[in-house]
Amino acid sequence: MAQIVLGMALSHTPQMHTPPEQWRLRIAADERNPAHHFRGRTYTWPELLALRSPEGLDRFLSLQEKTQRLTRANAAVERLAAIYRDVRPDIAVIIGNDQHELYVEDLMPAMTIYWGEEVHNCPARDDQAQRMPAGIHLAEAGHAPPQALVHPGHPALGRHLIEHVIAEGFDVAHSQWMREADQRISFSTGAPHAFGFVYRNIMADRVIPHVPVILNTFYPPNQPTARRCHAFGQALGRAIRAWPGDARVAIFGSGGLSHFVIDEDFDRAFLSAIVQGDACHLTQLDERLLQAGTSECKNWIAAAGALEGAGLQAELIDQVACYRSPAGTGTGTGFVCWR
Numbered sequence: 001m002a003q004i005v006l007g008m009a010l011s012h013t014p015q016m017h018t019p020p021e022q023w024r025l026r027i028a029a030d031e032r033n034p035a036h037h038f039r040g041r042t043y044t045w046p047e048l049l050a051l052r053s054p055e056g057l058d059r060f061l062s063l064q065e066k067t068q069r070l071t072r073a074n075a076a077v078e079r080l081a082a083i084y085r086d087v088r089p090d091i092a093v094i095i096g097n098d099q100h101e102l103y104v105e106d107l108m109p110a111m112t113i114y115w116g117e118e119v120h121n122c123p124a125r126d127d128q129a130q131r132m133p134a135g136i137h138l139a140e141a142g143h144a145p146p147q148a149l150v151h152p153g154h155p156a157l158g159r160h161l162i163e164h165v166i167a168e169g170f171d172v173a174h175s176q177w178m179r180e181a182d183q184r185i186s187f188s189t190g191a192p193h194a195f196g197f198v199y200r201n202i203m204a205d206r207v208i209p210h211v212p213v214i215l216n217t218f219y220p221p222n223q224p225t226a227r228r229c230h231a232f233g234q235a236l237g238r239a240i241r242a243w244p245g246d247a248r249v250a251i252f253g254s255g256g257l258s259h260f261v262i263d264e265d266f267d268r269a270f271l272s273a274i275v276q277g278d279a280c281h282l283t284q285l286d287e288r289l290l291q292a293g294t295s296e297c298k299n300w301i302a303a304a305g306a307l308e309g310a311g312l313q314a315e316l317i318d319q320v321a322c323y324r325s326p327a328g329t330g331t332g333t334g335f336v337c338w339r
């Protein structure tokens with residue numbers, strides 16, 4: 001039977017591939033955002049600024065401080081990459097989300113298992129790059145290669161996972177090819193950046209046969225709940241362990257933590273629950289807390305479910321809050337490994 005030998009959960013923000021001098025490019029978008037999610041409520045930019053000004057977040061905004069935090073976050077990723085090279089898994093199951101890269105509002109599946117032969121990861125075309133919000137395209141190297149690459153999927157494992165979770169009551173969507181760049185799909189360039197970040201930064205573009213599992217964490221109204229994501233992850237874990245053969249499998253959860261408004265208390269409690277395997281905390285999280293970028297924590301929750309019972313030990317590698325504004329916008333990053 002297959003053995004789960006490695007688990008990793010990591011943030012995948014473009015901020016980690018943006019020089020700190022340029023982090024301010026995203027503030028223009030922050031100012032325009034009419035609904036910043038923070039602690040279960042939404043705020044306009046002036047409201048958010050007023051709310052958070054007593055925290056004195058300015059102290060985290062010097063170039064030196066931002067550089068130091070960026071260095072620490074990237075060192076955590078490098079540490080994960082070194083562990084990955086050391087463990088050398090045969091195959092992977094990567095749980096991530098889509099941000100209008102594969103799916104738009106013509107059809108938005110809540111949960112998808114991709115079981116195609118090929119996984120494409122391509123740089124954005126010029127016209128796509130021009131349509132991106134300020135400060136996004138310059139971080140492209142963090143998740144897309146300079147030239148298009150084709151990575152191996154794992155159709156047999158993918159189909160096995162689909163059949164297994166269907167039998168357990170999860171009516172997943174399936175997909176065997178990734179959409180070509182399409183005018184209606186904002187940024188379609190093959191695999192979403194949640195996956196590209198793992199290909200580039202953990203696997204150094206030498207991607208092993210793998211199954212992408214795509215959760216709609218972001219877009220209302222059909223986001224699966226935290227509880228459902230955890231149960232789905234548990235079913236995936238059982239399916240992987242029931243896979244015949246002696247493959248050594250790695251499971252990834254890509255995304256999070258709190259963003260685009262950072263909440264370090266939320267992140268600390270979440271990381272602690274992840275490391276301790278506290279399913280109660282993870283499954284009872286208020287859905288209002290899991291909106292916008294923070295919704296990507298559901299990829300971790302599913303990964304944690306899949307890793308339950310694998311007999312691996314979780315280790316917190318680091319937690320680094322990368323603030324870009326005095327209103328607390330930016331990305332709360334976190335990195336966890338199960339060995």
Ligand SMILES: [Fe+2]
Pocket residue numbers: 012099194255296
């Ligand atoms: Fe993302």
